[in-house]
Amino acid sequence: MKKLLLILPLIYLPLFAKIHTLKEITTMPQSISKDFYIWRFITESNTTKEASLNAYQQSLRKSYKLKKAIRQKLGYLPKEKTKNAKDPKNFIIYPKTASKKTLTSLKRLYQKVKKKGKYSTVLKVMTNRDPFEALKKESPKTQCYIFNQVTHRYRLRYFDHPFSKEQLDLLSNEPQFNQTIHTIITQRGMKQIKKSLLNTPITEKINFQNRFLLSLNALKEGNISQATNYLDSAKSIAKFQSQKDQCNFWFYLINRDQKHLESVIQSTQVNLYTLAAREIMHQPHPKVITPHLPMRFVTDFDLHNPIDWEKIKRDIKEKSSDYIDQKANSYKSYLTEGVYSYLKEKASGYTLPYYAMPYLDAMIGKPKERIALLYAIARQESRFVPASISSSYALGMMQIMPFLIKHLASKRGENLDLEEMFDPYIAISYADQHLDYLTKYLYHPLFIAYGYNGGIGFTKKTIKQPHLFKKGAYEPYLSMELINYEESKEYAKKVLSNYVIYMNLLGEKQKILPLLEELSDPLATDRFR
Numbered sequence: 001m002k003k004l005l006l007i008l009p010l011i012y013l014p015l016f017a018k019i020h021t022l023k024e025i026t027t028m029p030q031s032i033s034k035d036f037y038i039w040r041f042i043t044e045s046n047t048t049k050e051a052s053l054n055a056y057q058q059s060l061r062k063s064y065k066l067k068k069a070i071r072q073k074l075g076y077l078p079k080e081k082t083k084n085a086k087d088p089k090n091f092i093i094y095p096k097t098a099s100k101k102t103l104t105s106l107k108r109l110y111q112k113v114k115k116k117g118k119y120s121t122v123l124k125v126m127t128n129r130d131p132f133e134a135l136k137k138e139s140p141k142t143q144c145y146i147f148n149q150v151t152h153r154y155r156l157r158y159f160d161h162p163f164s165k166e167q168l169d170l171l172s173n174e175p176q177f178n179q180t181i182h183t184i185i186t187q188r189g190m191k192q193i194k195k196s197l198l199n200t201p202i203t204e205k206i207n208f209q210n211r212f213l214l215s216l217n218a219l220k221e222g223n224i225s226q227a228t229n230y231l232d233s234a235k236s237i238a239k240f241q242s243q244k245d246q247c248n249f250w251f252y253l254i255n256r257d258q259k260h261l262e263s264v265i266q267s268t269q270v271n272l273y274t275l276a277a278r279e280i281m282h283q284p285h286p287k288v289i290t291p292h293l294p295m296r297f298v299t300d301f302d303l304h305n306p307i308d309w310e311k312i313k314r315d316i317k318e319k320s321s322d323y324i325d326q327k328a329n330s331y332k333s334y335l336t337e338g339v340y341s342y343l344k345e346k347a348s349g350y351t352l353p354y355y356a357m358p359y360l361d362a363m364i365g366k367p368k369e370r371i372a373l374l375y376a377i378a379r380q381e382s383r384f385v386p387a388s389i390s391s392s393y394a395l396g397m398m399q400i401m402p403f404l405i406k407h408l409a410s411k412r413g414e415n416l417d418l419e420e421m422f423d424p425y426i427a428i429s430y431a432d433q434h435l436d437y438l439t440k441y442l443y444h445p446l447f448i449a450y451g452y453n454g455g456i457g458f459t460k461k462t463i464k465q466p467h468l469f470k471k472g473a474y475e476p477y478l479s480m481e482l483i484n485y486e487e488s489k490e491y492a493k494k495v496l497s498n499y500v501i502y503m504n505l506l507g508e509k510q511k512i513l514p515l516l517e518e519l520s521d522p523l524a525t526d527r528f529r
Contacts, residue, residue, distance in 0.1 A: 019044055022051050029314060030060045033306035033389045040418070042069040049074055065393060091120040095149035098126050122146060131158040136167060144176035148183060156189050162196035172203045181210040185217045186484035188467055198226055202233045208243055209486070215250070216481055219474060228254060241269045241350075249273035253474055268351040272480075272493045275500055275512040288355040288501055291341055295334045303336060304422040306387040312339065321347045334358070338384025338397070345383075355501055356384050362428045368506045373445060374398075374431060376498035377452055380491060386424040396421035398431035408433050444518060444525040445499040446480070449492035454485055460528045469519050469529075476519035 020028075020037050028034040038059050042052045052073045059066055062080065071077045086092075091113045098106060110123040121142055128134035135143050147159060163171065171177045184190055184197060197217050200206075206214075215230035231254070235247035245267045252260035264277035270286055278285060302308045316324045328343035341354040356379070363371045381399035382388035394401050395418060400408075402418055408430050409416040420426050438451045442459065450459040463469055468479040483489035496515065503510035522529035 022055055025055055026058065028307050029310055030058070031307075031310040031314075032060065032391050033310045033387075035059045035061055035063065035066060036306065036389050036393050036395075039063075039066050039069055039393065042066070042073055047073070053078065061391060063391065063393075089118045091116075091118045091123070093120060093122050095122050095126075095146045096151060098122055099150040099154035103127065126150075132161045135159070136164075140170045140174035141176060143171065144174055144180050148176065148179045152187055155183075155187075160190045160192050162192050163199070164196075165199050168196070168200050172201050173205050175205050177205065178207050178210045181206070181213055182484075182486070185213045186482050188465055195221055198223055202230070208234050208237050208239070211237070212246070212250075212481075216478060219254070219478075224254060241267055242271050242273075245269055245271060245273040245277075249277060250477075252277070253477060268353075270353045270497060270501060272497050272512065275497055276516065279511050279513045285501065285504065286353065288353045288505075289341075289344075290355050290357055290505060291337055291344075293332055293334045293337055293340065298331055298333050298336050301331070301336070303339075303386055304419075306389050306422070309339075309385055309387045312343075316343070316346070321349065338382070338386070342383040342385060355379065355498075355505060357502075357505065358384050359424050359428060362425045363432075366432070368503065368508050370432070370435065372499050372502035372506055372508075372510075373435065373448065374428060375502040376445065376495045377431065377449070378428075379498050380494050384424075386427065387422045395419075396427040397424045398427040400427070400430055400434070404434065405430065441527045442525070443527075445515065446492050446496045446519065447526055449495035450483075450488050452495075453491045454488035458485065458488065463526060464528055469525075471520045476516055479519070 019040055022041065025034065025037055025041060028037065038055045041047055041055050047055075052070060056062075056066065056070045056078065067077055093109075101109075106123060107127050110120065110127050113120050113123060121138060125131055125134045125138065125146055135146060138146070147155065150159075171180070181197065181200070184193055194217055197214060198221055200214055202211060211230055211234035215227045215234060218224075218227035218230055228251075231247055231250055235244060238244045238247060245264050248260045248263045252258065252264075258281070261277045261281050264273055265281060265283060267274050270288060275285060277283075301312075312327075316327060319327075324343055325347035328340050328347060331340040331343065333340070337356045337358040341356040345352060345354040355375075357375060360371075363374060366374075378384055378397050381394075382397045384397055386397045388397065388399060389395055390399055392401065395405065398421075400421060405416065405418060405421055411433070416426075421430070434452070435448070438448050438456065441456065442448045442451050447459060447463060450462065454462075462483060462485075468482065469476060470479075472478075480489070480493060483492075496512070500510050500512045500515070518524040
């Protein structure tokens with residue numbers, strides 16, 4: 001086995017730094033991976049403007065990075081077809097831009113706009129003596145748009161007034177009100193408007209996430225009955241088992257009735273709620289599956305090629321579980337453990353939790369806490385698929401952003417091509433380097449996960465909020481649910497659960513409840529508080 005481990009890194013040495021031609025790009029299936037290669041193609045100095053435009057027009061998603069690249073290449077941004085023609089008399093100014101200007105400059109601008117025979121709803125509201133009263137006179141869609149887009153400082157100054165019941169009746173039928181609810185409840189201050197949300201009627205337009213947040217808001221306002229009603233309504237539309245687990249666990253936190261924990265324990269999912277419920281009930285953690293696969297080569301598949309991975313995903317789309325399970329057997333190899341585990345878990349309808357442990361030889365000599373953290377992050381980022389690419393072009397098994405790859409490489413004095421990140425050994429090494437930086441400031445796996453996903457600046461700003469991660473009722477669960485960046489909030493909860501599972505798989509007894517208890521102790525979690 002030792003000999004095998006020593007030769008594995010040599011197997012993972014593909015030829016990188018090949019910029020695909022326009023002809024090759026054209027044959028690729030439309031996907032985020034193709035968009036990444038288009039981006040690379042456009043940013044090459046010897047790519048012509050004509051070829052760049054051709055490639056750009058083939059992209060699936062006109063991301064910020066692609067738009068920036070094509071603008072730099074052409075000197076302008078190609079116009080895209082729009083379904084609705086813009087009103088030429090509508091003066092466009094974004095609420096966020098307007099909210100950063102002085103009232104005097106806004107009034108001056110509004111006068112100029114009107115003199116030209118144009119109008120601006122944003123300026124009409126924001127130059128009013130009472131912006132909140134002016135906002136109420138607009139359509140629900142416009143109210144939500146302006147409220148959601150202004151700066152938080154502006155909201156605190158002008159919009160912290162209670163919604164009337166009539167206003168809430170109208171707003172609750174507007175889809176954009178979901179973002180409004182999220183913004184109000186997860187951001188600091190706005191006490192008056194938060195209290196008025198207790199009167200929000202539940203309509204089919206309000207999604208699971210915001211029904212759940214309305215429940216938390218009611219709890220913070222001390223209205224247990226309303227909190228239970230909102231939580232009931234959230235559970236009634238829960239699509240995923242994890243959402244049902246979340247609701248049942250919170251029912252327990254509210255009324256301490258252990259029947260709710262018993263429901264959570266019956267779940268097939270491994271998540272924060274099922275782990276905590278089992279520990280409270282003195283039950284063992286759920287059993288997970290860690291494959292031990294033979295060493296064999298997989299034909300017609302390049303582990304380091306994102307297009308090959310895209311083809312697999314396209315092939316299994318809308319296919320039966322039997323088909324996906326059979327497909328998984330094609331990748332039953334130590335070399336493709338991530339792909340195999342992903343397909344097996346998907347074939348089971350995510351009822352069988354696969355916790356793969358590939359590339360352990362890349363972590364020899366590291367503390368088990370670091371190995372568990374690397375595995376916890378990799379499982380959440382890519383399910384251990386080396387050729388993964390995100391919509392923002394985070395690359396490889398550890399999903400590292402191009403700007404960070406370049407920064408880490410420069411620190412090493414290496415001239416690394418971005419596609420070398422599709423080598424899992426290189427990806428692990430660079431992720432480990434980044435974790436060295438994060439763990440200088442963050443000591444808790446939950447906060448480290450915030451930092452890995454949202455950045456160190458976001459994490460520092462978040463955990464220093466006066467209403468988060470302090471001792472109090474429903475803590476630390478309440479703080480964990482009130483992180484205002486949804487992606488990082490859910491990501492970190494999953495990484496924390498993964499971390500606990502991997503620590504135990506590595507032979508270290510680790511429970512989740514002690515880790516949760518530490519979150520209100522700054523000395524145990526971070527350097528910022």
